[in-house]
Amino acid sequence: MSLLLRGGVVVDTEPTPFVTGHADVLVEGGVIAAVGTGLSSPPDAEVIDATGRIVLPGFVDTHRHTWQAAIRSITPDISFGGYLERVLGGLAPRYRTQDVYAGNLAGALECLNSGITTLLDWSHIQLTPAHTEATVEALRASGIRAVLGYCYGGPDGPEGLAAEGRRVHRAYFDRADPLLSMAIAALGPEIAGETLASHEWRLARDLGLPVTVHMGGHGAESAERGLAFLRENGLLGPGTTYVHPNHYTDDALKRIADSGGTASVSPLIEAELGIGYPATGRARAAGLTTGLSADTVASGPGDMFSLIRAAYTLERACGADFTTRDVLRMATLEGAEVVGLGEVTGSLRVGKQADLVLLRTDTPVMAPAHDPIGAIVLSADTSCVDTVLVGGRVVKRDGRLLHHDVPGVLTALRESATALTA
Numbered sequence: 001m002s003l004l005l006r007g008g009v010v011v012d013t014e015p016t017p018f019v020t021g022h023a024d025v026l027v028e029g030g031v032i033a034a035v036g037t038g039l040s041s042p043p044d045a046e047v048i049d050a051t052g053r054i055v056l057p058g059f060v061d062t063h064r065h066t067w068q069a070a071i072r073s074i075t076p077d078i079s080f081g082g083y084l085e086r087v088l089g090g091l092a093p094r095y096r097t098q099d100v101y102a103g104n105l106a107g108a109l110e111c112l113n114s115g116i117t118t119l120l121d122w123s124h125i126q127l128t129p130a131h132t133e134a135t136v137e138a139l140r141a142s143g144i145r146a147v148l149g150y151c152y153g154g155p156d157g158p159e160g161l162a163a164e165g166r167r168v169h170r171a172y173f174d175r176a177d178p179l180l181s182m183a184i185a186a187l188g189p190e191i192a193g194e195t196l197a198s199h200e201w202r203l204a205r206d207l208g209l210p211v212t213v214h215m216g217g218h219g220a221e222s223a224e225r226g227l228a229f230l231r232e233n234g235l236l237g238p239g240t241t242y243v244h245p246n247h248y249t250d251d252a253l254k255r256i257a258d259s260g261g262t263a264s265v266s267p268l269i270e271a272e273l274g275i276g277y278p279a280t281g282r283a284r285a286a287g288l289t290t291g292l293s294a295d296t297v298a299s300g301p302g303d304m305f306s307l308i309r310a311a312y313t314l315e316r317a318c319g320a321d322f323t324t325r326d327v328l329r330m331a332t333l334e335g336a337e338v339v340g341l342g343e344v345t346g347s348l349r350v351g352k353q354a355d356l357v358l359l360r361t362d363t364p365v366m367a368p369a370h371d372p373i374g375a376i377v378l379s380a381d382t383s384c385v386d387t388v389l390v391g392g393r394v395v396k397r398d399g400r401l402l403h404h405d406v407p408g409v410l411t412a413l414r415e416s417a418t419a420l421t422a
């Protein structure tokens with residue numbers, strides 16, 4: 001099955017974002033086969049007219065608690081502490097398996113609808129094996145490319161983590177899946193304490209999985225202590241993503257970069273909840289590969305356009321030489337590198353998976369889109385997302401999600417919301 005996207009304005013992101021200009025993109029066997037002008041269409045190819053569209057790689061969200069879709073906007077005007085208490089302390093324990101399924105499916109479709117084709121699902125709702133089953137089923141059903149960040153939430157401490165983490169890996173990830181892979185979402189030393197953190201890293205290493213961990217968002221002293229713990233225990237190394245690295249010093253960010261770690265910045269939530277000033281520019285200046293993340297829709301938006309605008313604006317506000325190209329790279333290629341998929345997605349390099357987004361420019365929001373990268377970063381919103389492909393499969397077309405009964409998904413989400421807040 002071949003697809004030819006004909007005549008769009010192509011924006012690639014590797015090594016840094018640039019405008020190719022009017023060009024065609026040929027997709028064969030789910031991967032990008034060619035990018036160029038006047039490509040001839042193979043006999044079996046379906047041709048998609050991309051005239052008046054910007055064609056770019058799909059966005060990558062490096063950290064989202066996808067299960068929270070049913071509690072969208074439930075905690076506005078809240079502090080980080082208030083969020084932890086209300087959402088993680090109050091609402092999370094109420095989640096049944098059907099709530100996890102409804103939230104994860106709706107959340108993943110929200111991503112696809114807004115052009116996010118790859119998602120690190122930071123899933124600290126793994127209360128029972130059935131919750132994990134529901135999470136995996138929903139991610140698979142959605143059609144998104146996802147890394148399941150598995151965070152053990154059962155009652156049995158380090159032993160439970162070790163046993164259940166291994167079971168999940170065996171049950172769902174023992175063979176390569178084209179769309180779904182696994183990471184260990186660690187609670188880490190700052191939240192769970194050093195003993196459990198040691199077990200989390202040990203499990204990840206035993207299974208050969210990356211780690212994603214919330215570290216650096218709990219004050220300067222805690223940030224430094226957590227990093228010292230990793231270093232002293234031989235855990236400071238590659239394949240680790242530091243979520244909310246707000247309170248690291250420039251020197252600590254440099255140490256993380258030198259170790260091969262990466263960063264996930266949630267510019268909007270970090271600013272809104274008072275976690276700290278987003279470290280976007282400082283992290284990149286320290287040489288850290290840095291992606292963006294929505295974090296939670298309980299208190300913020302779930303689309304990448306909002307995130308790139310927040311990151312861009314907050315950097316410019318403090319006088320940083322931070323450009324639309326910088327932030328677009330974070331939202332695509334750099335995000336893919338953060339979630340360990342830099343060779344798979346995030347740019348239009350031939351041979352990569354055809355994870356693509358077509359943005360309409362013939363709308364009041366976008367026209368006349370003088371600078372295509374400027375238009376993506378400064379003007380576009382979800383209403384411009386016309387067509388979305390994941391691995392060459394069209395999941396949104398002419399502004400409509402395919403393959404799903406969207407009203408049915410939203411009905412299930414509303415039923416879940418009612419039960420959760422009753």
Ligand SMILES: [Zn+2]
Nearest residue numbers: 063122214295
């Ligand atoms: Zn988070």
